[in-house]
Amino acid sequence: MLHVPGVTDCSPAEVGYDASRIATLHTHFQNLIDQNKIQAASYCVSRYGKTFMHGALGPLSFREDKTDPLLPTTIHKIASITKAVASVAVAKLVEDGIFRFDTPVGEILEQFKAEPLNKIDIYSLLTHTSGLYPDCAPDYIPYHKSYWQLIGEYFARVNLEDGPPDWITAALSNGVSKKVGEEWQYCSFGFCLLGEIIKKVTGVTAEQYIAEQILQPLGMQDTMWEPTPELAQRFIIRNEMYEQRLNDLISGKTADSGLSQQEKLWHTVSSTGGGLASTPGDLIRFANMLLGMGTLGDTRIIGRKTVEKLTTRTLYGVPDYCWGGYNSDRSYGIGLDMRRGPGFLYSSTTYMHEGAGACSMVIDPTEQLAAVWFVPFTGDNWYAEGLYNVTNIIWSGLM
Known part of the structure; x- marks a missing residue:
């Protein structure tokens, strides 16, 4: 696994987070890389304003002969x-x-x-x-x-x-x-x-x-x-x-x-x-x-x-x-998504925004948790497990 750690402010335990879930997140990202669904992944997660998870996995370039790693600062x-x-x-x-x-x-x-x-x-x-x-x-x-x-x-x-x-x-x-x-x-x-x-x-x-x-x-x-x-x-x-x-x-x-x-x-x-x-x-x-x-x-x-x-x-x-979906009651804030449903573990107060290609920013005021991650999809594809499943892995670590 090609992993580069980023700068953090504290340990997971200091903000009430189960550090073992970080390894689970890394495994999930690596599986997506091995399946050629994403090129690489990078992330930063904070609680109470303190960063306790920060890193990157995978290659910087799409070219298979390039070995430079993706960095948290990429x-x-x-x-x-x-x-x-x-x-x-x-x-x-x-x-x-x-x-x-x-x-x-x-x-x-x-x-x-x-x-x-x-x-x-x-x-x-x-x-x-x-x-x-x-x-x-x-x-x-x-x-x-x-x-x-x-x-x-x-x-x-x-x-x-x-x-x-x-x-x-x-x-x-x-x-x-x-x-x-x-x-x-x-x-x-x-x-x-x-x-x-x-x-x-x-x-x-x-x-x-x-x-x-x-x-x-x-x-x-x-x-x-x-x-x-x-x-x-x-x-x-x-x-x-x-x-x-x-x-x-x-x-x-x-x-x-x-x-x-x-x-x-x-x-x-x-x-x-x-x-x-x-x-x-x-x-x-x-x-x-x-x-x-x-x-x-x-x-x-x-x-x-x-x-x-x-x-x-x-x-x-x-x-x-949109995009072939059927949702009779779209939950939304002003300029910010408030997507709800059985597929998510975050609090009911959570708001977010997704970016094509793909990336995600999810903010949970109840837990004072904020997460940002980038999962550059291969080609023009879209994979829910690079976005929604990642959310659940991150939120599952709250103690």
Whole structure:
């Protein structure tokens, strides 16, 4: 077993945790690696704000002839866990009185003033109940064009001499699939729109706002939108395309180097739906800020009542049919998942967010336990045992 331990603050026993369960977690991860379901795994778990489990297993690179180990400090894309960070950014603006959760999007973005888009508010974007088409829509709607396809087609034909590009209008030509509040439909495009809302009301990009107002104050130095050449050397190597991109960054090429106009235009779309990268040890700082009711150490990000609002179940009786599922009552907070059911051992107060590819952040206020782990799936696969089963192994160690 190729295991590299990370830095911890205390022993498992000091926070009431059965240390033998760590070996069980390692065995589980190694089995998934041996089954070629994941390339590697890394994790960081804390209780009462103290890290007692931290490490990595498996290879850094997808290439079989490479023997460098994955490290606890290796950087991964966190995909949709970015949405949890973006939700806190939106909440900060609510605290500052810039808008409310129930503010219609049309009061900020001109494109949403028309029917039926004028019914969509910030709350419905955060809870995936806006009625906008879900990420999984192309799987079951004939001739459907995703928001990303429509934006790409627009960027291919836009004439910049006519003024700033309006990708929002281009995407919204799709219309909506449901009424507001009718159904939970996971929509990453909705979080890109939240990024545009942040940009519109602050005068800076959402990426800059989040970096200055959340990441930097929390000391999350290994969390970023675009890596520097130095940080690019610490990224996991998932495939040939990403390996080449990392090598380009390490050699000094910028993210825009050699890109066509169309490719550069994509950088005008907010990355708040899934653009951040981080490490388990860095992301646990964000998790512990939420466990600290908006504060980490002496650093306040948001207030206690705001955290209570984000992490209290807000949806009841709203169905979810995404990715072929059938859930007649989707449990959800504001920007944070509150998935329930017989398959999980965590407390009923628990909230979380998953990221494609895959990674997970799970926070249990009752037990004051926070866990972050990365399990890069092989290919485009998805395995519940890399996410849900891991949750149960970690929570089983509480004494």
